[in-house]
Amino acid sequence: xxxxxxxxxxxxxxxxxxxxxxxxxxxxxxxxxxxxxxxxxxxxxxxxxxxxxxxxxxxxxxxxxxxxxxxxxxxxxxxxxxxxxxxxxxxxxxxx
Amino acid sequence: xxxxxxxxxxxxxxxxxxxxxxxxxxxxxxxxxxxxxxxxxxxxxxxxxxxxxxxxxxxxxxxxxxxxxxxxxxxxxxxxxxx
Numbered sequence: 001x002x003x004x005x006x007x008x009x010x011x012x013x014x015x016x017x018x019x020x021x022x023x024x025x026x027x028x029x030x031x032x033x034x035x036x037x038x039x040x041x042x043x044x045x046x047x048x049x050x051x052x053x054x055x056x057x058x059x060x061x062x063x064x065x066x067x068x069x070x071x072x073x074x075x076x077x078x079x080x081x082x083x084x085x086x087x088x089x090x091x092x093x094x095x096x
Numbered sequence: 097x098x099x100x101x102x103x104x105x106x107x108x109x110x111x112x113x114x115x116x117x118x119x120x121x122x123x124x125x126x127x128x129x130x131x132x133x134x135x136x137x138x139x140x141x142x143x144x145x146x147x148x149x150x151x152x153x154x155x156x157x158x159x160x161x162x163x164x165x166x167x168x169x170x171x172x173x174x175x176x177x178x179x
Contacts, residue, residue: 021111022139023131027162041121041167043147057164083164087119090161094141 022095028053030095036061037090038081044068046079050089057083107132107171114175115140119167122148126176127161136165144176 031050038046038059048064064079065072110129117125117138127140143158 021131024133024137024139024162026131027139031162057162084166086164087123087167088161088163090143090158092159094160 025055027095028055031089031091035092037092039087039090040081040085041087042085044073046081048076048079051078053089054083057086057089059083059086059089104132104134104136106173107136110171110173113173116172116175117163117168118170118172120169121167123167125161125163127158130160132165136168136171138163138165138168 032053034050035047036050038061040046045067046061046064047067048061050059051062052060059079059081061079061081062077064076066074066076066079107129111131113129115127115129115138117127117140119125124146125140125143126146127143130139130141132138139160139162141160143161145156145158147154147156
């Protein structure tokens with residue numbers, strides 16, 4: 001995973017990493033393998049286990065469920081989401 | 097002399113406090129800012145998402161999110177519009 005983290009475009013290290021702030025890059029490193037909900041700008045939603053992601057917010061997910069307007073539309077074993085469509089990635093439990 | 101406040105400095109001062117985010121697509125979010133990067137992608141805690149559905153504001157609670165900076169229009173330090 002470390003090479004993935006190294007290839008991302010953000011230069012976050014200059015932002016206050018010394019205090020208790022949680023920057024997007026640290027978040028990305030910590031959410032791997034967790035259950036997440038990904039909201040796209042098209043207002044559709046994907047829940048599943050996050051298997052892989054990069055700094056463009058390109059995402060690979062497992063056990064994915066696709067929701068549209070709150071209704072389950074489909075289930076997929078594996079899913080790739082291109083990062084430009086992602087509005088936010090939500091975790092069910094907080095990362096401290 | 098140095099009374100200028102750069103935009104990202106202002107956001108940096110908001111880390112740890114509530115922030116109101118207005119998106120381009122008539123969506124609004126309120127949460128505690130945990131951190132951000134140069135693209136103003138942000139990590140937010142205890143988020144309330146407000147979505148306009150047929151002229152009615154709909155609320156959704158979210159534990160923690162990584163918000164893509166791409167769709168952000170305005171940031172208002174201090175937080176919730178209705179709190």
